[in-house]
Amino acid sequence: MLLITAVALGILLNPLNTTMISVALSRLQEDFRLTFADVSWLISTYYLASAIGQPLMGKWSDLFGRKKVFMIGLLLVTVSSCLAPLAPSFGWLIGFRIIQAVGSSALFPSGMAIIRSQISANQAKALGVVSIFSSTSAAFGPSIGGFLLHYGDWPLIFLCNFPFIIGSFLLAWKMFPKDPKSSGSASDMDWPGVGLFSATIFMWLLFFLSIADGASLWMLAVSAALTYALYRYEFGHSKPFINVAFLKNNKNVSLIYVQFILTNMAFYSIMFGIPSYLQRVQLMDAQKAGLVMLSIAGFSVVVTPLVSRWIDRSGSRPSLLFGTIAVVAGSLLMLLIRDQAGVTTIFLVLCVLGIANGFNNLGMQTALYDYVKKAETGIASGLFMTSRFIGTILSSSLLAALFGKNITTPHLHSMAWVCAGLGVLMFALTVRMPKADASKATQ
Template sequence: MANEPARMHKNELLLITAVALGTLLNPLNTTMISVALTRLQEDFHLTFADVSWLISTYYLASAIGQPVMGKWSDLFGRKRVFMLGLLLVTVSSCLAPMSPSFGWLIGFRIIQAVGSSAIFPSGMGMIRSRITSNQARALGILSIFSSTSAAFGPSLGGFLLHYGDWPLIFLFNFPFIAGSFVLAWKLFPRDPKTSGSMADMDWWGVLLFSATIFMWLLFFLSFEDGISWWKLAVSVALTVVLYKFELRKSKPFIDVVFLRKNVNVSLIYVQFILTNAVFYSIMFGMPSYLQRVQQMDPQQTGLVMLSIAGFSVVVTPLVGRWIDRSGSKPSLLVGTSAVVLGTLLLLIIRDQASVVTIFLVLCVLGIANGFNNLGMQTALYDFVSREETGIASGLFMTSRFIGTILSSSLLAALFGKNITTSHLHSMAWICAILGVLMLLLTLRMPRGKRAAAAAK
């Protein structure tokens, strides 16, 4: 009996590992492909605007898939949905390397996005139901794990491209899939019988949300040829229709009543959208720029991009301790200020710039990522009750994907036909403006429960 607590502790760690190996698949596959965009352009004879659809559709499928699969996990069982997600990622990772055309590759990536989107909400639900002590620490580990894996994506992609080709990026998923599958199969309890059915889904809400996101995506992509006013009008109209429709639903797909009642939380979502728009613009824009303009090979590109991931990982534990003492706002002030500084420093990069200069500039953006990621996550939970954690987390992830969609649209507009240092500087100015908006939102943020408790 003396070994019982240790055994339970070990099982909890293995359970967290099973979920972590699965949940990292989405952010990792989101960014690993960034270094391969140049190779894909060559293989399929595409422009950057064409190949950016590989990014945009992945984000679009993830933004829709996360809340849908979260609802499914509640209705049909977390273990079933988790295993279904792993199966879809396995199928897509097997078939994507054999894609006969770019359209097929996009299709397989969409399947991968839907599968990986099923893993996060079902895995988080499993953690919340199975781990009752130190639950916040377990959820924090998973959040940090998924966030930092996105930052490591370009570096891993660079090494895989150096030793193979872009298909290796998809095959790299299998060790994570296998580890997650074996542990989940053994450790996840059987799902109880549920009375849920497809009829319980707000399918009209799903359709309206999908159409709204897709229309906004088309509007942002139109920037390459000038603003399309009719697309803007349709996007705004669909947004209004979605809001009014969901407002009347008792079980809405997007809980707009929750957003309306929680203004601070809604503004955190807006700030998180801006945070991800900047972060993923850098994560996808820089690798293509380094290869096209600075003439770096994929391995060199991966090493330079490692500066972002490395500094994100280094500062995250320090930021965590600071947040425990002082709350989220001070860390976000540092993080958003670092975004403004780092994006403005991109302006000193010229053609044939020193590798050291580029590395040091990206280090500043890596530090900003470490502060902002953890700061945004903890700020969210400062303003929601325990009962609201599920819905708040789901909308938080949807905000992330809306930001990534915005980033891919920005890059398509700037890098669509050609990639130059001038285009990089245009991206830097836009990201700096977004950074200033993030800083202003942080300044108006009230003091959260964590900071109030620390002050007592």
């Protein structure tokens, strides 16, 4: 249990710092005299660095040792958390946040690989504990950030990382098994592949962000060209950074990544869209809107232990079928929300979506590991989290396209229909999911 806690305390740093900063944007605008468009790069660059860092650090953990990479990740988060409050300019603050993103990105793939290698029985329960830490930190991030801002200022958002860093470091130092002697070296890394992957992710990010003002065709063309170049280069490489041959030959893993992108696109559209709707249309204050949004986080946390036991008995597929149906049901229930709707109605609708998130989040993680060998856990976990960030970026584009400069109940209903459609696609992908090969998960 202490080993799981060590991993969980480290893993929560990325989602916690992703969402805590959202409540501090207005203060940062005042301190650095920025427009909202300027300050939004603090979020975009964090997503970008995380999307690139997850598979990169996953590969490093496979090559050089999982405990070593986990500890280095904690060190990078420590350095960034110390320096960010002292940032002399906004550019420096972005730089420190990028270091924080890279450091926290090392913790998920290396930590999950350690859990998988050390815990063979009831892995779903172990993943359930980690999932609770991760989902809770992301959901409660804005509330924690608001509390810190109320009693201090934005530097506290970085300083509050230290209890988690210290706890994770001490437990990991004691509980993690010693890494076997590494035979890997920096030359084993596919650096051209890393560069191509980074450029591809960056261009797709720019394209998605351009959708709000009208999609840029040249960005789309460049993004597609880079994607094709990455595929061709990595397919012919003996030690590729992104093993496209493996993805091509194992379509189950590829489709799990696609499904996870859709899952996060729907979830984060709701998580980011509903609070603004509650404040601008339902005229709730920030505190009340935050309390209503806790229904998603609360029910997601409550059902996760139940889901883990179900998965241990029946596998990932039944829980995903239930979770995707809940996405469709919860999205359609949003159509019941009208102008000046009762708080109880909104709360109950969001509870259904919280239950859906609990089922889908853990179900997707365990489904991935059903089709991935233990030796491939690091890079597979990194790409899994990259899929999450891609889904988050797509959710921002969706909200920009649907809400534009004005948020109304009809716009909310449009979002509900889109999320219901995403749920139907997720259900279809789950239905076609074949029975896992139990022997692969033990290799």
